[in-house]
Amino acid sequence: MTRPLQQPTKPEVLDLSGRKGLVVGIANEHSLAWSSAEHFRNAGADLAVTYLNEKARPFVEPLARELSAPIVLPCDVSVPGQLESVFNAIEKRWGRLDFLFHSIAWARKEDLHGRLTDCSADGFAESMLISCHSLIRMAKLAEPLMDQGGSVMTLSYYGAEKVVDHYNVMGPVKAALEASVRYLAHELGPKGIRVNAISAGAVKTRAASGIEHFDELINETTRKAPLRRTVDACEVGRTALLLASDYTTAITGEILYVDAGFHIEGMVFH
Ligand code: NAD
Secondary structure, three states: OOOOOOOOOOOOOOOOOOOEEEEEOOOOOOOHHHHHHHHHHHOOOEEEEEEOOOOOHHHHHHHHHHOOOOEEEEOOOOOOOHHHHHHHHHHHHOOOOOEEEEOOOOOOHHHHHOOHHHOOHHHHHHHHHHHHHHHHHHHHHHHHHOOOOEEEEEEEOHHHOOOOOOOOOHHHHHHHHHHHHHHHHHHHHHHOEEEEEEEEOOOOOHHHHOOOOHHHHHHHHHHHOOOOOOOOHHHHHHHHHHHHOHHHOOOOOOEEEEOOOHHHOOOOOO
16 A cells, blocks of 8 residues: 655745855856856855856856855966855855855866877866866865755766767766765765765756867757757756755765756667
8 A cells, every 4th residue: 555645744845045055157147057056046045156257257247146146256266275265255254154066167178179098187187176176175165164064066967977979088077076076975974064966968058168069969968868858057957956955965975967867878769
């Protein structure tokens, strides 16, 4: 006999009222970080947001205003001290942090467009520092501010685990990112800090435009994925909201696919 569903005593809502979050990776209104930030804010969270540099500032500042973000600071993770300044500002203003959303990746053009076989040591290290080690740094800086527990999130892609043509150096970099998620989850779990990645399907963003044949990648996803489509930024944002919320307090070390099911398919003949 099936058990009757338990009736909730009050309506189910994802509420982040009073929660403090940091979002790193908004470049413009197409950024996956922007959609996530909108969802966090709509659920009541107060947000700190960053922009890469003075060139990016005019695009990010109006979005930060829409979020009523009280902390808006420059953050290029390759510039010494900038990431630390962001965390200092958070500590000063809020004294704590409940969640952080890491949504950045970068590789030199020649490495993104060239074979992994030809990737230079410098290019590889630079891509790793910006796209992967920055998550480790953020987790370390967040640790003392998350003394009541917290949620650390990042974004990955299927190219971390299977070869995706033209993903090149980002494949091993995302593989390292996903392994880092598991190790950080292991180390920070005893403090109630959860660490998860969203493995997102292909979405047309500025970062995506750097990947050659991206349109073909979207076509292939649409052909193969069980849902016969790719995903949109809003679907990624909603999942980020879920991971930031108390609805996922037992989920950590997870790579959560938001890819219309693409990753489950092997050989598909249609
Ligand atoms: P995007 O271009 O909007 O965001 C990339 C962000 O990385 C930008 O805000 C950029 O300023 C930031 N960045 C680059 N170098 C940096 C540095 N040195 N310091 C700080 N920030 C830096 O593109 P997006 O698609 O929203 O990318 C966000 C994340 O999502 C990336 O990790 C990307 O790999 C991942 N992702 C994207 C897709 C997709 O199809 N768009 C799919 C899966 C995963």
